[in-house]
Amino acid sequence: MQRFSDYQRNGCIRWKKFFSVSGRGMSDGNCSELLKMSVCLSLCHNVAVHIMLLYDTESDLFSYVFSLTSQILHSIFFLGEINNPRYTPKHIVSDDEMLKALRDHYPGPFKRCSSQLPKRSPFSCVLDMIVLLTGQQNENQIINRLRQLIKKLGASNDLVSSTVCVSQKEAAEDSVRYYGVSMSTSCRYPGRIIVAACCLSTWDSYVADAVMSYYPSKKKKKSYFDGTIRLPEQVRCQGFSLRRVKQMDPCRSCGNAFGLTTGEKQVWPYGHCAEAESLSNLLKNEKEIRELVQQTSHLSTDENRQKAKNSVMKELRHYLRMVEFKWDSEFYIPRGAAEDQERS
The missing domain is CATH 1.20.1480 (hypothetical protein mp506/mpn330, domain 1)
Incomplete structure (x- = not known):
C-alpha cells in the first residue's frame, strides 16, 4: 500500500x-x-x-x-x-x-x-477542520475561510451551508466559541434524513428534544411532547451569512425551539439552521450552562420523549424507503x- x-x-x-x-x-x-x-x-x-x-x-x-x-x-x-x-x-x-x-x-x-447513515452533513465536518486549523478563538478568520471555500465551490452548490452560528456561554472575548453550520442538504429527503440522524445519534439531547418537538412539521408542535428549551440569558448565539457579509438574526423556528429572542417571522424546517449544531456543541462542553437549561412544559416526560424518538425513527425509515436505501x-x-x- x-x-x-x-x-x-x-x-x-x-x-x-x-x-x-x-x-x-x-x-x-x-x-x-x-x-x-x-x-x-x-x-x-x-x-x-x-x-x-x-x-x-x-x-x-x-x-x-x-x-x-x-x-x-x-x-x-x-x-x-x-x-x-x-x-x-x-x-x-x-x-x-x-x-x-x-x-x-x-x-x-x-x-x-x-x-x-451519516451522523451529520459533509460541511459540518469541514467546519470542524477549519476550526482546528484556525483556532476557535479566531472567529472572524473562521467565518472568512468558510466564505472563501464556498466562493470556490460556487453559489449554485447546495451541498455547502449558507450560514454559520457561534455560541458562547457568555459574550466575553476569552469565552470558548462553539460553531455550527446550517444543513448542507437542501433537497427534501436528504435534509430530513440528516436532521433525523442528528437527533437520534449526534446532537445534545436538549437540542434534539427541541427539534423533535416539531419534526418533520414546520408549523405544528407535537400534541404529546414539548421539549423546547430556554437558555440562560448570558448565552451568546449569533448567526452569520456565508454568502453575504452580514449577521443573521435567529429565524422564528429557532426562537420557538431554543427560546432565542428574534423579531423574524420566517419559519425554516426545524433542525436545518446552524443554531442547532452550534448550541449542541456548547451544551456538550459547558456542563454548568447545560444544568441551567430549562424545559418548562409538563409534556417533556421520559415516556413522551421516547414516543417522540419513535416517531422520528418512523419518519426516517419512511424517507429511506422513498429513496430506496436499505439501512x-x-x-x-x-x-x-x-x-x-x-x-x-
Whole structure:
C-alpha cells in the first residue's frame, strides 16, 4: 500500500488537477448534482490533506482529521446513493488513481455508504477542520475561510451551508466559541434524513428534544411532547451569512425551539439552521450552562420523549424507503486510521 505521507502529498496534487477540470462552469448555476458532489469532495479533501500534513501520523490530531475526512467521504457517497439517478463513488471520483488511493486509505466509506447513515452533513465536518486549523478563538478568520471555500465551490452548490452560528456561554472575548453550520442538504429527503440522524445519534439531547418537538412539521408542535428549551440569558448565539457579509438574526423556528429572542417571522424546517449544531456543541462542553437549561412544559416526560424518538425513527425509515436505501440501522462511525487501513 502507498505510504500515507506520499498519499497526502500526491493526493492533494491529483485533486487540484481533478478540480481544474471538474470545476469549470460551476458559477453558471446549471451544474449537475454529480458535478456538485465531485467538486465539493475535491475541495474538502484538499482541506483535510493540508491539515494532516501538519501532524505526525501517530498523533491524536491526525487521527481526528482522518476521522473527519472519512465522515466527509461517507456522507457525500451516501448522498450519491440516495440521489436520483444514483451516483456511486466511481461516478463521483472519476480519476481512477485517486479513487484507488481513497479506497486504500479510507475503505470504510466505500463499504458502508450503501448501508449506514451519516451522523451529520459533509460541511459540518469541514467546519470542524477549519476550526482546528484556525483556532476557535479566531472567529472572524473562521467565518472568512468558510466564505472563501464556498466562493470556490460556487453559489449554485447546495451541498455547502449558507450560514454559520457561534455560541458562547457568555459574550466575553476569552469565552470558548462553539460553531455550527446550517444543513448542507437542501433537497427534501436528504435534509430530513440528516436532521433525523442528528437527533437520534449526534446532537445534545436538549437540542434534539427541541427539534423533535416539531419534526418533520414546520408549523405544528407535537400534541404529546414539548421539549423546547430556554437558555440562560448570558448565552451568546449569533448567526452569520456565508454568502453575504452580514449577521443573521435567529429565524422564528429557532426562537420557538431554543427560546432565542428574534423579531423574524420566517419559519425554516426545524433542525436545518446552524443554531442547532452550534448550541449542541456548547451544551456538550459547558456542563454548568447545560444544568441551567430549562424545559418548562409538563409534556417533556421520559415516556413522551421516547414516543417522540419513535416517531422520528418512523419518519426516517419512511424517507429511506422513498429513496430506496436499505439501512442496516447503524450510523457510520469511522475506525482509526491504522485500523481502517489494516482492514482494507
